[in-house]
Every structure is written in structure tokens, then in C-alpha cells.
Amino acid sequence: MTLPSPDRPLKIGTRGSPLALAQAYETRDRLAAAFDLPHAAFEIVVIKVTGDLIQDRALKEIGGKGLFTREIEQDLSAAKIDIAVHSMKDMPTEQPPGLLLDTYLPREDVRDAFVSLTHSAIADLPQGATVGTSSLRRRAQLLHRRPDLNVVEFRGNVQTRLRKLDDGVAVATFLASAGLNRLNMTDVPATPIDTADMLPAIAQGAIGIERRADDAATAQLLKAIHHTPTGQRLAAERAFLATLDGSCETPIAGLAVLDGDTLTLRGEVLRPDGSEVIKGTRTGPIAAGADMGRDLAQELLASAGPDFFDWH
Numbered sequence: 001m002t003l004p005s006p007d008r009p010l011k012i013g014t015r016g017s018p019l020a021l022a023q024a025y026e027t028r029d030r031l032a033a034a035f036d037l038p039h040a041a042f043e044i045v046v047i048k049v050t051g052d053l054i055q056d057r058a059l060k061e062i063g064g065k066g067l068f069t070r071e072i073e074q075d076l077s078a079a080k081i082d083i084a085v086h087s088m089k090d091m092p093t094e095q096p097p098g099l100l101l102d103t104y105l106p107r108e109d110v111r112d113a114f115v116s117l118t119h120s121a122i123a124d125l126p127q128g129a130t131v132g133t134s135s136l137r138r139r140a141q142l143l144h145r146r147p148d149l150n151v152v153e154f155r156g157n158v159q160t161r162l163r164k165l166d167d168g169v170a171v172a173t174f175l176a177s178a179g180l181n182r183l184n185m186t187d188v189p190a191t192p193i194d195t196a197d198m199l200p201a202i203a204q205g206a207i208g209i210e211r212r213a214d215d216a217a218t219a220q221l222l223k224a225i226h227h228t229p230t231g232q233r234l235a236a237e238r239a240f241l242a243t244l245d246g247s248c249e250t251p252i253a254g255l256a257v258l259d260g261d262t263l264t265l266r267g268e269v270l271r272p273d274g275s276e277v278i279k280g281t282r283t284g285p286i287a288a289g290a291d292m293g294r295d296l297a298q299e300l301l302a303s304a305g306p307d308f309f310d311w312h
Contacts, residue, residue, distance in 0.1 A: 001220050006040035010221070013072045013081035016046040017157040022182045023207050024085045026105060027225070034224040045081050047072045073099060076210060082218055084210040088203035088234060089176075093242035095210065103209040103222040104230040108178035110205040110255060112138065112198050113190035116172035117165055120191055122146060125172060132161070132170035136272055140251035141198050142174075143274025158183060178205035199253035199268055199279075202241045203234050229258055232286050236265045239293030244269065244301065256289060263289045267296050269304060278303050 004010035010031070014024035021044070028042040049071045068090040076084045077098060088104070095101055119125055122145060132154025133139050139151045154161055154173055158180070161173055177192050209225075211218045233256040240254050254267035263286045268279035278300050282292040 002217060003035055003037060004041040004221075006038065009041050009043040010083065010218070011043045011045050011081040013045045013047050013075055013084040015049055015068065015072070019158060019179045019183055020085070020087070021046075023087065026182070026207065027083075027085050027209060030105065030225040031221060035221070045075075047075055047081075073210070076212060079212070082211070082215070083222070086208045086210060088206040088208040089201040091203070091208060093238055098213050099210055100213040100219075101208050101210045102231070103211070103226045104234060105207040105209070105225065106227040107230045107233065108181055108205040109192065110200045111177045111192040111195060112174050112200055112204075113177045113180060113188075113192050114172060115162070115165065115175050115188060115190045117189055118171055120189075122172075122193075125149060129172070130170045132164060132173045135174070135201070136249065137201055137251045137253055137270070138174050138198070140270035140272050140274045140277075141253070144270060144277050145274075147274060158185070162188065176200075176204055195255055195266075199266060200255055202237045202252065202254045204255075206230055206234055208234075232256075232263065232289055233258060236263055236289030236293040239290040240265065240267050240297045241293075243294045243297035254293075256293075258286065261286055263292065265289070265292050265296055267293075267300060269300050269308070271308065276308070278308070 012024050012028060014020045024044050028039065028044065032039055032042065049068050069086060072084045073096050075081050077096060114121060122142065127148050128150055130150045130152055131142060132152050134153060134155040142149060142151060152170060154164060154170060158175060161175065164170065165173060175190060180188055180190055209222055211222060236256040237254045241252060244250065244252055251270040251272055254265065256263055256265045262283060264281065264283045266281050268277055270277045280296050280299050282296045284292050
């Protein structure tokens with residue numbers, strides 16, 4: 001196997017946000033450690049994506065999830081980069097032809113974090129308080145618990161959203177605990193929310209590495225850093241999402257956990273206004289994870305009925 005070198009570095013494509021860069025550096029560091037290579041054997045290539053360039057509108061208004069991946073995948077297909085590093089919760093369930101997503105780093109904390117300069121929990125918020133989030137899932141889950149709250153659009157990276165809190169645009173918001181941990185942001189006033197109270201986004205806390213399907217050399221490199229348990233959990237979660245045809249217009253949550261040889265998957269779909277939530281659980285052998293994901297999704301679709309999805 002030919003290894004990358006300072007003369008012929010492996011090009012790692014990523015978005016340019018601080019969190020995206022932290023994930024790309026983690027990928028580089030794991031590969032460097034696995035093969036005893038210097039950092040100079042890798043090149044971080046920052047690619048501007050539509051989702052980062054347009055900050056003043058909701059994602060569903062400008063095209064949904066592919067906004068954070070499209071330009072990166074185009075450069076990967078064109079061999080301008082060798083691998084692409086993604087936050088898995090941003091990833092559509094289907095890859096473009098010729099690209100493969102089969103490498104995952106160890107998953108971080110999956111929980112959402114409640115972030116506020118003045119309050120420590122959702123229950124502490126006063127009647128009618130303004131909460132900011134760009135996530136349709138978090139909005140629906142919050143309004144299901146607290147329909148009295150005023151929820152406003154709150155896009156931007158971690159730093160931007162914290163600045164909006166400082167500016168008083170809202171009294172609270174939510175961030176992924178994984179992102180705060182990866183950025184070592186221990187000073188942020190964040191309280192993790194138990195997954196029993198707020199089920200996370202599909203694949204939250206997981207980093208995925210995409211490559212060209214015909215690039216055997218890169219496949220060999222990535223095999224050394226793949227975390228099998230994370231892949232097993234995501235197989236169930238993403239099969240659940242794919243069967244529901246999840247997009248940025250559909251509030252969907254799900255989480256798979258492993259216990260020995262057993263996988264348990266919890267999933268839910270919500271109306272965007274939080275007025276109704278339909279949920280279910282599947283437990284079985286790890287190898288059946290994807291089948292369980294599809295089966296649970298079919299159950300929720302049947303329970304919801306066609307009018308439940310009228311918002312499309």
C-alpha cells in the first residue's frame with residue numbers, strides 16, 4: 001500500500017467552520033497515528049458550501065440537507081480531494097453515484113445541550129420566552145413540551161449562535177453536545193438533555209468519511225480508523241431515516257444503542273408544530289439493525305397515516 005507523504009499528501013475536504021475543521025483535524029490525526037505519518041502527509045482543503053454561504057433563510061427554503069455536502073461531493077467525484085469529512089447528521093441517506101460512505105470515527109456524546117445565559121433547563125423558561133433554533137426537530141420537540149414558547153429561526157455555526165444569545169435575540173438555544181466537546185468549549189453555559197427527554201437527530205455526534213468507490217488505496221487507509229460499533233448504530237438509524245424519506249422538512253429523531261450483541265433503536269416523527277408525536281422502539285441482534293430501522297419506520301408511517309405528512 002502506497003502511503004501519503006509530504007510530496008503526495010492525502011487531500012481531506014471539509015467545510016470551513018471551526019467544528020468542521022476540528023473534525024477534519026481529528027481524521028487527519030487518527031490516520032497519521034495509525035500509519036506513523038507526519039501531519040505534512042495530509043492537506044486540509046476547505047470547500048465553501050451553499051448551506052454556509054446563505055445564513056439568512058431556513059434550510060428548507062433553500063434546498064435541505066444536501067446544502068452542506070453538495071460542493072464537497074462534487075470535488076470528491078472530480079478527484080480534487082481524496083476524502084471528505086462530514087457531520088453525519090448533515091448527510092443525505094443516499095450518496096451520489098461513485099461515492100461511498102463506509103468509515104466512521106468513534107461517536108461523541110449524542111445528546112442535545114440546552115444553552116442559556118440565564119436559565120438552566122427548558123422547564124425554567126418563563127411563559128412565552130423566545131428560544132432560537134434552526135432545527136425543525138428541536139423546534140417540534142420543544143413545542144410538544146412547551147407550546148407556550150416563541151421559537152425563532154437561529155442559523156449559523158456555534159460561535160454565531162452564541163453571539164445571538166449575547167445579543168438577546170433569544171434567551172436560549174440548543175447545540176449538539178458533541179460539537180461543544182470537539183471544540184473544547186467548556187465555558188459555554190450548556191446543560192446536556194437526557195435522550196429520554198429529547199431524542200437526538202439521526203447520527204448526531206458521528207463523523208463520517210466519504211471516498212470514491214473505486215479508490216482501493218484510500219479504502220485501505222480508512223479501514224484502519226473505522227469504528228465498527230458506530231457503523232452498526234448508524235446502519236440502523238440511517239435505514240430508519242431513509243425509509244421515512246427524511247429531509248429538512250420532516251421532524252425526525254432516532255437513536256440506536258448497543259448492549260453486548262443487542263441493538264435497541266428508538267425513533268419518533270413529529271408534526272412541525274409539536275402538536276403530535278408518534279414513537280416506537282425495536283430491539284434485536286446487531287446484524288439486523290438496518291432491517292429494524294426500516295421496520296420501525298414502516299410502523300410509524302402506518303400509525304401516522306397520510307395526513308400526518310401533509311406539511312410536504
